[in-house]
Amino acid sequence: MLIRKTNNVKKPLLSLIIISFAIIFFFGMYVGLYKIFPYEVLDSSKDVLFEQKTTQNNQFVNQINVDSLIKIYSKSDIDQKREFLTEFFWDTTTFQRIKDKAPPPKVETNISDSNYKDFQNLKRIDRLTVEMEYGINSISYLFIPEQSNEKLILYHQGHGGDFLLGKNTIQFFLDRNFTVIAMAMPLLGMNNQPVTEIGGLGEMKLISHKKLRLLEANNFNPMKLFLDPIQINLNFLDKEYNFKRYSMIGLSGGGWTTVVYSAIDERISDSFSVGGSIPFYLRVDSRDMGDYEQTNIELYKHVNYLELYVLGAYGDGRQHVQIFNKNDSCCFSGNGHETYEFVIKDKISQLGKGDFQVFIDDTHNEHKISEYVMSLIHEQIS
Numbered sequence: 211m212l213i214r215k216t217n218n219v220k221k222p223l224l225s226l227i228i229i230s231f232a233i234i235f236f237f238g239m240y241v242g243l244y245k246i247f248p249y250e251v252l253d254s255s256k257d258v259l260f261e262q263k264t265t266q267n268n269q270f271v272n273q274i275n276v277d278s279l280i281k282i283y284s285k286s287d288i289d290q291k292r293e294f295l296t297e298f299f300w301d302t303t304t305f306q307r308i309k310d311k312a313p314p315p316k317v318e319t320n321i322s323d324s325n326y327k328d329f330q331n332l333k334r335i336d337r338l339t340v341e342m343e344y345g346i347n348s349i350s351y352l353f354i355p356e357q358s359n360e361k362l363i364l365y366h367q368g369h370g371g372d373f374l375l376g377k378n379t380i381q382f383f384l385d386r387n388f389t390v391i392a393m394a395m396p397l398l399g400m401n402n403q404p405v406t407e408i409g410g411l412g413e414m415k416l417i418s419h420k421k422l423r424l425l426e427a428n429n430f431n432p433m434k435l436f437l438d439p440i441q442i443n444l445n446f447l448d449k450e451y452n453f454k455r456y457s458m459i460g461l462s463g464g465g466w467t468t469v470v471y472s473a474i475d476e477r478i479s480d481s482f483s484v485g486g487s488i489p490f491y492l493r494v495d496s497r498d499m500g501d502y503e504q505t506n507i508e509l510y511k512h513v514n515y516l517e518l519y520v521l522g523a524y525g526d527g528r529q530h531v532q533i534f535n536k537n538d539s540c541c542f543s544g545n546g547h548e549t550y551e552f553v554i555k556d557k558i559s560q561l562g563k564g565d566f567q568v569f570i571d572d573t574h575n576e577h578k579i580s581e582y583v584m585s586l587i588h589e590q591i592s
Contacts, residue, residue, distance in 0.1 A: 276553045279489075280516050285561070288524055291513050295474050295521075298509055299434050305441075305474060312442050315340045315350075323351070325374055331355045331384050338391070338446065340439040343430060345404035346416065348439035350393045352447075353380055359387040361591070362453040364440070364478075367392070368462025368486075369419075369501065370577075372399035376461065382584045386592075389453070391443060395463050396422065396435045419502045436503055440471050448477075455479050457591050460486055461579050462540065466504055472530060473513070473521035480591050481522050484533045484579050485542050489515040492546040500541075516550060519566060523558050529565040531590065533583055536570050540577035545570075 282288060293303055300308045315338040323335060336352040351373070363383045367373040373380070373392035380390050397403050397416055405415045409427045416422065422432035447453065457480035460468030465486020472481035490510065493499050513521075522530035534542055547568045554566045573582045 276489075276516065276550045277557075279491075279514060280520060280553070280557055282517055282520050282557065282561070288521065288561070291517060291521055292474055294512050295470075298512070299431065299437055299474075301431070308441060309445050312438075312445055313341075314446050315439075315442055317446070326351075326353075326377070329353070329381055329384060331357060331387065338443055340442050342435055342438060344406040344416070344425065345402070346396060346435055347402050348393065348396065349400040350391055350439065350443055353384055353390040353392065355384050355387050355389060357387045358389055360453055361388050361455045361457065362447065362451075363388045363390045364444075364456065364458040365390055365392045366440075366458065366460035366464030366467050367394045367399065368460065368464040368466075369395065369398065370462060374399070376579070378581075379459065379579050379584060382581075383588070386588060389451075391447070393439065393443070393464075395419070395467065423502050433503060433506060433509065436467055437471050437474070440467070441475060444475070444477060455591070457587075458482065459579070459587060460484065462486065462577060463501065463503075466500070469515070469518050469522060469530075473518045476525050476528065478522075479528055481530045482533060482587050482590075483531070484583060485535055485538055485540065485577055486532070487515055487518075488542050488546055489550060492549065495541075498541050516554065519550075519554050520557055520561075523554070523566040524561055524564040526563055528563070529567065529590070531566075531587075532568045533586075534568070534570055535574065535577065535580075536572040537575040538577050539575060 282291065292305070296305050296308065297303050302308050318337040318339075320334040321337045326332070326335060333354045333356045336354065338350045338352060340348040340350075342348065365373060365376050365379055365383075367376050371394065373394050376392060380392055383390050394401055397418065403415060403417050405413055406425075407413050408424050411424060411427065414421065414424065422435065425432040444456065456477050458468045458472055458478045459482045460466070461484045463486075465483035467486075468481050468483045469487050472478040487500070487504065488498065499505060519530055519532070522528075532547065534544075534547060536545075537543055547570075551566075551568045558564045558566050569583070569586060571580055571583050573580050
């Protein structure tokens with residue numbers, strides 16, 4: 211009798227627990243969807259916890275002498291750092307030599323792509339294809355507006371894939387009469403993923419940036435693959451057009467590309483890296499460590515991130531702008547920039563040429579270039 215009675219008690223109790231969980235779950239969904247009470251309380255609590263974690267992570271950072279990490283004191287140091295970068299990526303000491311010997315891209319004029327059929331102020335799209343080592347290619351689209359302001363935007367997509375993901379950004383600047391060349395990282399988007407022979411390892415399909423590291427076995431620096439298409443495309447644009455100014459915008463891995471390329475090529479007057487990088491000492495969260503190209507120590511032990519920021523900002527009429535999404539769902543969120551922002555500003559001021567700025571976007575919780583940031587960039591380059 212006792213056993214039967216206990217079972218009878220457990221059944222309604224279990225049903226009550228299940229019903230309670232269901233009510234809590236659907237109430238939580240309703241609160242999140244319609245942002246009713248107690249949404250604001252819970253959301254602010256999340257922000258407080260996030261700020262506490264950021265503060266804890268940055269406690270040891272505050273003890274670092276950030277200025278001592280930047281070994282740039284003069285124009286001569288700028289030149290030496292750029293010469294190293296040029297030799298590292300292209301095995302040549304002068305950037306002019308690289309431009310002189312680079313083959314032009316294959317150009318297909320006035321192509322049709324249904325993905326962009328609804329674009330406004332678009333005269334035509336040209337496809338530029340750059341062929342590189344190991345059969346790896348880079349496909350870019352040149353969006354030419356009906357009305358041009360004679361300024362070029364180089365938009366670089368990140369690890370998300372195709373620059374189609376940046377469709378809103380491309381249209382935003384077309385609407386304002388900019389010509390836009392859109393690019394993707396190696397092996398992503400429309401770019402191919404070839405099968406190649408790797409010395410001592412056999413044939414392998416290159417499907418990720420981590421696999422590019424294996425090409426080092428053939429005495430080749432695969433880091434070149436991230437930058438070479440940019441300089442080849444710009445060489446073509448130099449010859450065929452008369453743009454007054456080049457500005458570069460990159461998201462995520464494209465933001466990293468923007469940081470590194472603008473540090474080398476002074477043709478880039480304005481560089482905007484959105485969620486692209488932070489110095490190594492701030493990478494205390496595993497999601498911030500980055501891919502192969504972001505952690506290649508052979509590069510960063512000679513020119514670290516702080517120095518890359520200085521190089522990208524330095525020069526007559528040049529500026530490097532970092533933009534971070536405060537609550538980025540991917541990476542590089544928080545306030546770590548506060549540890550170095552004014553150090554870089556002071557360094558640029560001492561060098562006497564250029565500008566460095568940091569902006570925080572708190573209008574969303576995504577890994578993207580928001581309408582707010584597009585407008586901010588437009589203000590900076592208009």
